[in-house]
Amino acid sequence: MAVKKVMGTEVEYGITVVNDRDFDPISSCVLLVNAYRDKTDAKILWDYDQENPLADARGFQADGEKYTPNQQENITRNKTLVNGARYYVDHAHPEYSTPECTNVLDLVKHEKAGELILERSRIEANALVPDRCQILVYKNNSDRKGNSYGCHENFLMDRRTSFKQIIEKFIPFLVSRQVYTGAGKVGSENRAGAVDYQISQRSDFFETEVALDTMVKRPIINTRDEPHADREKYRRLHVIVADSNMAEPTIYLKSGVTAIILSMIEDGAIQTDLVIRDPVKAMKEISHDTSCTKKVQLDNGKKLTAIELQEEYLDLAHKYFATREADAVTRDVIVRWESVLKRLKEDPDQLGREIDWVIKKQLIQAFMNRKNYTWDSPRVGMIDLQYHDIRPEKGLYHLLVRQEKVDRIVSDQDIEDAVYNPPEDTRAYFRGMCLKRYGSAIFGVNWDSISFNLKDQPIKRILMAEPLKGTKEHVQELLDRSTSTEELVANLTAE
Amino acid sequence: MKIHAILGRDPDSQGLLQVTRAADQTQSRKTQDKESGKSKETREAKDLSERGKKLKEDMDELVDEIDEVLEENAEEFVKNYIQRGGE
Numbered sequence: 415m416a417v418k419k420v421m422g423t424e425v426e427y428g429i430t431v432v433n434d435r436d437f438d439p440i441s442s443c444v445l446l447v448n449a450y451r452d453k454t455d456a457k458i459l460w461d462y463d464q465e466n467p468l469a470d471a472r473g474f475q476a477d478g479e480k481y482t483p484n485q486q487e488n489i490t491r492n493k494t495l496v497n498g499a500r501y502y503v504d505h506a507h508p509e510y511s512t513p514e515c516t517n518v519l520d521l522v523k524h525e526k527a528g529e530l531i532l533e534r535s536r537i538e539a540n541a542l543v544p545d546r547c548q549i550l551v552y553k554n555n556s557d558r559k560g561n562s563y564g565c566h567e568n569f570l571m572d573r574r575t576s577f578k579q580i581i582e583k584f585i586p587f588l589v590s591r592q593v594y595t596g597a598g599k600v601g602s603e604n605r606a607g608a609v610d611y612q613i614s615q616r617s618d619f620f621e622t623e624v625a626l627d628t629m630v631k632r633p634i635i636n637t638r639d640e641p642h643a644d645r646e647k648y649r650r651l652h653v654i655v656a657d658s659n660m661a662e663p664t665i666y667l668k669s670g671v672t673a674i675i676l677s678m679i680e681d682g683a684i685q686t687d688l689v690i691r692d693p694v695k696a697m698k699e700i701s702h703d704t705s706c707t708k709k710v711q712l713d714n715g716k717k718l719t720a721i722e723l724q725e726e727y728l729d730l731a732h733k734y735f736a737t738r739e740a741d742a743v744t745r746d747v748i749v750r751w752e753s754v755l756k757r758l759k760e761d762p763d764q765l766g767r768e769i770d771w772v773i774k775k776q777l778i779q780a781f782m783n784r785k786n787y788t789w790d791s792p793r794v795g796m797i798d799l800q801y802h803d804i805r806p807e808k809g810l811y812h813l814l815v816r817q818e819k820v821d822r823i824v825s826d827q828d829i830e831d832a833v834y835n836p837p838e839d840t841r842a843y844f845r846g847m848c849l850k851r852y853g854s855a856i857f858g859v860n861w862d863s864i865s866f867n868l869k870d871q872p873i874k875r876i877l878m879a880e881p882l883k884g885t886k887e888h889v890q891e892l893l894d895r896s897t898s899t900e901e902l903v904a905n906l907t908a909e
Numbered sequence: 910m911k912i913h914a915i916l917g918r919d920p921d922s923q924g925l926l927q928v929t930r931a932a933d934q935t936q937s938r939k940t941q942d943k944e945s946g947k948s949k950e951t952r953e954a955k956d957l958s959e960r961g962k963k964l965k966e967d968m969d970e971l972v973d974e975i976d977e978v979l980e981e982n983a984e985e986f987v988k989n990y991i992q993r994g995g996e
Contacts, residue, residue: 428990428992429992430989430992432989439992439993504995505993505994505995505996506992506993506995507992507993509995556992557990557992558990559991561991561992561993561994562994562995562996563992563993563994563995564995564996566996628996629994629995632996777971777975780968780971780972781972784968784969784972785972792983792984792986792987793979793983796979796980796986796987797975797979799986799987799990800978800979800980807978808978810975810978813974813978817971817974819971
């Protein structure tokens with residue numbers, strides 16, 4: 415039985431410092447993350463005790479050493495924010511993980527709030543570097559020199575759903591969804607075959623179907639088994655194929671449709687055989703075909719385009735919801751999904767206000783037509799990169815927003831609100847509100863726990879194994895009558 | 910929360926790069942008035958040409974703005990943008 419699709423994204427940003435010959439990405443990331451001024455100045459640890467990134471969903475534990483930084487390094491690299499998000503240094507990139515959301519509309523607000531938080535910390539951090547230098551941050555996934563960094567989506571699933579079923583039913587969906595989720599990229603990488611422009615930033619980098627790795631030999635399905643919740647009941651599906659998107663309708667469709675498909679897989683509603691013979695190859699073929707007409711080979715002998723594969727899933731979704739109630743956001747996602755597929759089929763250029771890869775392609779083509787540049791001109795590569803620049807005054811996506819040339823899903827006020835306020839209907843509410851109210855008395859945080867410093871008592875860790883508990887409805891009254899962490903813990907344990 | 914409707918929007922607000930296609934577009938808003946076929950055609954052709962011109966101007970303006978904000982020394986900038994693999 416499908417569980418409520420609690421979801422969140424983790425976006426790794428590209429970072430560079432102009433005019434800095436000794437540019438070191440890690441120290442720049444540390445500077446960036448620590449420059450952010452949240453509404454709490456608490457020094458809170460990220461609780462690594464609760465993590466196990468080496469557990470494999472196929473039922474084993476991978477070899478390797480679990481990373482646990484020392485206390486000072488931990489505080490320096492991790493910030494938990496009052497909106498329930500985590501802002502941190504991941505390898506050589508700044509990363510923003512949204513708080514848990516129950517719907518994709520909240521997710522768009524919180525992912526966009528992440529961009530604003532990165533930009534605000536960038537401005538603060540720039541005051542600390544020499545005048546000739548400037549820290550720049552990009553929400554993209556590739557340096558176009560063979561190095562990729564990710565955008566991961568997380569979805570709560572019923573533990574009882576067979577992982578084999580997820581692999582079989584989900585891969586054809588992930589391989590084909592890029593026609594409306596791609597962020598667009600000039601050229602190709604990772605020996606993927608020459609192309610002027612392709613749909614996805616990431617597709618060149620996937621080399622295998624299923625694995626635990628995310629950095630080498632990247633898999634279409636990642637098997638990390640770290641539910642950050644009750645592991646008897648839940649699975650957190652960690653989807654690593656996504657591009658980082660700028661356009662709100664692209665983010666909305668990407669995670670919105672994916673949540674629907676995962677519910678259908680849990681409920682056994684995908685019985686059609688859509689298995690692709692060589693998904694890794696198909697992923698690149700689809701990404702390299704901006705006409706969206708290339709057919710890929712299925713195991714059953716049929717050949718379908720990415721749009722036709724998506725139409726099969728859409729058809730199954732209509733049948734699925736014929737006997738079920740869908741909430742307003744889900745209904746809206748389905749209407750848009752159908753409309754986008756129809757227009758992609760007629761002519762992808764009709765999506766120039768909604769889908770990143772089309773928006774960017776049209777921008778570049780307009781520029782090339784006027785200036786007689788070719789796809790390999792440096793300024794064309796610059797447009798590709800600068801589309802993802804998070805600075806409002808320099809980012810080309812932001813330029814299009816100002817000129818009202820792209821569609822929006824949420825308002826600027828929604829995004830501003832999400833910078834300081836957690837979603838109200840998940841445990842992120844409890845996390846965020848505890849940070850707001852008791853900031854300095856919090857010792858450590860993870861997605862499924864908060865530890866409190868208490869006077870004359872040992873540190874008390876409160877577990878939050880249920881992502882849908884700790885909501886405003888559940889805890890507001892408790893928070894209102896607890897003026898200190900001691901009272902809060904006493905009231906919690908008395909209940 | 911209002912979800913901004915994007916479906917069924919005004920065709921004037923569509924796409925960035927409709928300039929090249931504008932000349933081929935045969936669809937325009939249907940009018941209810943009872944003008945003769947010929948004058949209607951003339952008016953539609955004029956509308957279309959004005960719309961094409963407007964779109965072209967919009968695009969020219971956008972390209973000019975991109976030109977202004979685009980980083981200088983694009984070649985060096987793009988060359989120096991090197992990241993470590995992440996995730």
